[in-house]
Amino acid sequence: MNLQLKLQKVVLCCTLFACIPTFYLLDTSVSNKLLLLAAIVFACWQLSGYALKRFNLGMAGLETGLLNFLDGEYASLLSYDDNDELGHLSRLYNQTAEKLRAEKHWIYQRELMLDKVLQNSPEVLVLINDRNQVVFSNWAARHFFHINSTKLEGLLLSELLENAPQGVSNVIEAAQEGLFSISHDNDEQQTWHLATGQFLLNNQQHQLYILKQMTRELSRQEVAVWKKVIRIISHELNNSLGPISSMLNSGKLLTEQVQDNRLNRVFNTIEERIQHLVTFVQGYGKFAKLPSPKLSKIHFNELAAQLAEQWAFNYDKQQDIQFNADPIQLEQLLINLLKNAHESGSDKDEVNLTIRAFNNNIIIEVLDRGKGMSDSVLSQALIPFYSTKNSGSGLGLALCREIAEAHHGHIALQNRKDGGLCVRVSLPGV
Incomplete structure (x- = not known):
């Protein structure tokens, strides 16, 4: 009524x-x-x-x-x-x-702004309701769980973990916060951090999982520490080499009238070792003070032709891929990798240089048929000062990693199935 x-x-x-x-x-x-x-x-x-x-x-x-x-x-x-x-x-x-x-x-x-930020966040974000169903995920999550064609929403957590990289399932099911390592199909080891949180949404209990890759961050911190050590060592060596070199020249002048072969051998040996130390300090100083890349258009066929004048390798000239990079730094990176390939014991006819575009990235690979690397060497090969060569400085691969990361890329080492090593450099294609 x-x-x-x-x-x-x-x-x-x-x-x-x-x-x-x-x-x-x-x-x-x-x-x-x-x-x-x-x-x-x-x-x-x-x-x-x-x-x-x-x-x-x-x-x-x-x-x-x-x-x-x-x-x-x-x-x-x-x-x-x-x-x-x-x-x-x-x-x-x-x-x-x-x-x-x-x-x-x-x-x-x-x-809308929050959804845009979350969808473009590099962290893997997955929200699970009280029925263990995915109710929210971002692009990074779909890429991480290898489900790019469909959305994750509606999938059960168990179904989601079926496509997860090795080492992820146990950590997520246990909801253990902290660092953990995962292995991909190409045997690359990556370090990730898991953070979780529980909260009520629409009167339902939800679980949020946030996975963040820490490999590059930890590598940057590690390299920063090494650079600091190198700068300190270089400073102390330079402070000593200057006076020693000056005293050596003075000694030579004072003994010019003395015809003594033994004394000449002593002076020559001291001069040789001083020159070796200077080269050593300059090499590490170059690593510690690597300038920011000055990007310009790279025609890879032209760069490969320049490299072929110094090192022998196989290269398919059919694909002339163009991208932006620092030409001097990129050439130095490839020189180091080709030098290592020739020093690996591989026949020079088995050294290959390849390049391809994949997922908006430029993938450059240097392959050889040498002895490869053991697991312990693979895990430390990119660390400064680490070398398996008697006369090696441990700088070559470390400098390659520094150049790749300065270009917002990364470098990975992988043993080949039939023997030898594959060094893969991934650089942004834009």
């Missing part, structure tokens, strides 16, 4: 009570009195309905608007604007609707 009907009944009752004294005072027949009373009641009923019609429409609009509020819809406004209590309520309703609509638009824009 609506408000208009209730108010009409109240008006009708008041009219009846007001007409009762008139019913007894009129000097006419009972039938006439009843007809008159019916006419008065009908007129009052119609007049009250007409008078309350606009009020009732305003109340109906207010009710509809409040129902829209319950549904989260704030676009409807009330047109009732009379100067009464209902008009005051309607104006308050319209002000509230406009404010809620503005806040909803602001929240929507913020959600």
